[in-house]
Amino acid sequence: MTALEALTFAPPPDPDAATEALRQEVRAFLAAELRDRTPQQRAESWSAADPAFSRRMAARGWIGMTWPRRYGGHQRSALERYVVLEEMLAAGAPVGHHWVADRQSGPNILRNGTEAQRQAILPRIAAGTCSFCIGMSEPDSGSDLAAARTRAERVDGGWRVNGTKVWTSGAHRADYMILFCRTGPAAGEDRHAGASQFLVDMQRARGNGMTVRPILDMRGAHHFNEVSFTDLRLDDDALLGQEGDGWKQVTAELAFERSGPERFLSSFALLTEAVRVLGPAASERAQVAIGRLCAHTLALRRLSRSIAGMLQAGADPALQAALVKDLGNVLEQETVEVVRLLIDTEPAAPEDATLAAVLAHLVLTAPSFSLRGGTREILRGIIARGLGLR
Amino acid sequence: MSDLLTDAAERLFAGRAATEQGFDPALWAAVAEAGFAAALLPEDAGGAGTTVAEAMALLRTAAAHAAPIPLAETMLAGRLLALAGLAVPPGVLTLAPVRLADRMALHRDGGGWRLCGSASGIPWARHAAAVVVVAEAAEGPAVVRLDAGGFTLAEGRNLAGEPRDRIDADTRIAAEAAAPAPFDAIALHAAGAALRSVQIAGALAAALALSVQYAQTRVQFGRPIGRFQAIQHSLAILAGQSAAALAAADMATDALARALPPLLVGAAKARAGEAASIGAALAHQVHGAIGFTREYRLHRLTQRLWSWRDEFGNEATWQAAVGRIALAAGPDGLWPTLTAA
CATH class of the missing domain: 1.20.140.10 (Butyryl-CoA Dehydrogenase, subunit A, domain 3)
Incomplete structure (x- = not known):
């Protein structure tokens, strides 16, 4: 059983009075904040960015919750943070402005940044005024991140960057990018050697060697971008962590990226609308279908809270996170299929009835759920490695 | 869950190649001796002070080894007796009814009771010292200890060969073998x-x-x-x-x-x-x-x-x-x- 022990989930911490009080506080906040938010807006979930909303959340102390106070954090537990995240997602709050920064960029800077970098950036993230994008994927480097070719070369007093990143969500509005690129020789025997991460100040870089072009998704929405670097000059202090440690750092960052409740709640707005339309006197077939989705949600929530507890205990739940994300993505995608067959409706543009609009949004976004943050195939490869098969 | 208890259970179950399809009396004796069958009992009813979580970890371990023994049923039946304030006999215990459509009725009969009805799919009934029945009485649900010999039995089994028997009862029950049930x-x-x-x-x-x-x-x-x-x-x-x-x-x-x-x-x-x-x-x-x-x-x-x-x-x-x-x-x-x- 030793190979399987790596996949063990610790029992999730029991809810206590403090976390439940916090939950009620978040619900009261959201009831007022989201009063006029339509179901289809709620379905946008963490893809929707609203800087003003992020600032109001920050004022409550709900961004950078677990970070030290000296960096603007609030020294709350991972479980308290989990409560805030899941309440935000279940209610469909527009958390997109700060989401990436709070989830992975901030923790990366906290772990690997210099004292000056922490002081300069973390308090701004915690105030909800600083957003991040993720500079990982490239035209020839998607799932195979180690094939990245964007390169930073040492020059006098800093670095010179050349290359192209794609699928960079939010690059057009982000304040910073954490750029993953090569700094050593071209990938040889050890494909993971010779990579580093940099903090790119987007405002300074734009027009000075960096170009951001929109890539519309198939709905016509602008989330993705292509970001090209032509002799972009970065100062020495833009290096994040150790030169050559990029692979180790990016892997740890991906564990944060995959570990949260946003990996199984993306279709919760549709489940909520289905419950509204079906009503309390629904058919037995509807009871079975809705009950199944709820049973899956409850089991996933338990696994997901277990991960929060493991993070709190200082464990590394990268494997568990891959497993929960894979299970969660299946649920998110199945929810769309279950609901559309349960309620005879045609997915339609937003001016139409609510359920049809939420359905339309999710039919068109669901394919991305098992792509973003690591494809299903990559996750299953990680799980197989955890089982001792690779 | 104490590691000590899990380790003990793991050793006990792993030590046996459970090739039997039916009941393994030697394994059952060892499990009973270790106190596992009483793991859901309160201490004042003969339990060993294990928590529900510990008892369920034992059950999971037994299932992982496909142990051909009525551990789940004996654990739960004993707990039901104890919750109703009845004595818990030693040996294999099981439960009835296990299907929602089956009903058993309890009527006054002189100073005692009479239990009537049948129930199918009863796990391990042929090996049980007693079947713990949740019966319907005029006063509400009642727990009844139906001892072996007090019912007729038709043998059946599930896909894994675990006994799943039909029982029929029209049986006098002593006053001290029945009590109001705090559950239905x-x-x-x-x-x-x-x-x-x-x-x-x-x-x-x-x-x-x-x-x-x-x-x-x-x-x-x-x-x-x-x-x-x-x-x-x-x-x-x-x-x-x-x-x-x-x-x-x-x-x-x-x-x-x-x-x-x-x-x-x-x-x-x-x-x-x-x-x-x-x-x-x-x-x-x-x-x-x-x-x-x-x-x-x-x-x-x-x-x-x-x-x-x-x-x-x-x-x-x-x-x-x-x-x-x-x-x-x-x-x-x-x-x-x-x-x-």
Whole structure:
């Protein structure tokens, strides 16, 4: 059983009075904040960015919750943070402005940044005024991140960057990018050697060697971008962590990226609308279908809270996170299929009835759920490695 | 869960090659001797002070070894007797009714009682010293200790060969063998569903371990089949289902430690049952023909999974129960209801 022990989930911490009080506080906040938010807006979930909303959340102390106070954090537990995240997602709050920064960029800077970098950036993230994008994927480097070719070369007093990143969500509005690129020789025997991460100040870089072009998704929405670097000059202090440690750092960052409740709640707005339309006197077939989705949600929530507890205990739940994300993505995608067959409706543009609009949004976004943050195939490869098969 | 107890259970069950299809009396004697059968009893009724979670970890371990013994039933039946204030006899105990359509009735008969009715699918009834019956009486639900010899029996078995017998009773019951029940037959059904959820998690985890081990050693096309991506992904899915079943078992354990809230029990049995279906199919696919033989031990796990998923209510039954709660909560109450489960 030793190979399987790596996949063990610790029992999730029991809810206590403090976390439940916090939950009620978040619900009261959201009831007022989201009063006029339509179901289809709620379905946008963490893809929707609203800087003003992020600032109001920050004022409550709900961004950078677990970070030290000296960096603007609030020294709350991972479980308290989990409560805030899941309440935000279940209610469909527009958390997109700060989401990436709070989830992975901030923790990366906290772990690997210099004292000056922490002081300069973390308090701004915690105030909800600083957003991040993720500079990982490239035209020839998607799932195979180690094939990245964007390169930073040492020059006098800093670095010179050349290359192209794609699928960079939010690059057009982000304040910073954490750029993953090569700094050593071209990938040889050890494909993971010779990579580093940099903090790119987007405002300074734009027009000075960096170009951001929109890539519309198939709905016509602008989330993705292509970001090209032509002799972009970065100062020495833009290096994040150790030169050559990029692979180790990016892997740890991906564990944060995959570990949260946003990996199984993306279709919760549709489940909520289905419950509204079906009503309390629904058919037995509807009871079975809705009950199944709820049973899956409850089991996933338990696994997901277990991960929060493991993070709190200082464990590394990268494997568990891959497993929960894979299970969660299946649920998110199945929810769309279950609901559309349960309620005879045609997915339609937003001016139409609510359920049809939420359905339309999710039919068109669901394919991305098992792509973003690591494809299903990559996750299953990680799980197989955890089982001792690779 | 104390590691000491798990380790002891692991040693006890692993020490035996459970080749028997029916009942293994020697294994049962060892389990009873270790106090495992009394793990759900309060200390004043002969329990050893184990928590519900510890008792369920024992049950999961027994299921992982496909132990042919009535551990779940004896644990629960004893607990029901104790909750009703009745003495808990030694030996194998089981429960009735286990199907919602079956009813047994208790009437006054002189200074004692008379129990009438029949119940089918009763686990291990032929080996039981007593069947603990939740019967309907004029005053409300009652717990009755129906001793061996007090009923006629028609033998049956589930897919794994575990005894599932029909019992018929028209039997005088002594005054001290019946008491008002602080729960009804619906609660008994829910408790049974919770125990089966835990057993499914144990058996599925073992099926995963066996499948991984097989994929690492079976060589085809010049390499272990576990090196093929298609097999790796099948096992990754199986691992996900096993994790989900373990989460379901934990929900079932929480439910047993509380008043068996239907949302929690229903979600547990529904999710565990679905995991059993997907997981058993993948375990067989990875094993190929050897897994389909009597000689190889995978079937001892999968045949139990295929039986347990249907016992005490299948996935659809419990999904509907969960669905009714969710739909009654409405769009605004859905999330608060789920988070309070």
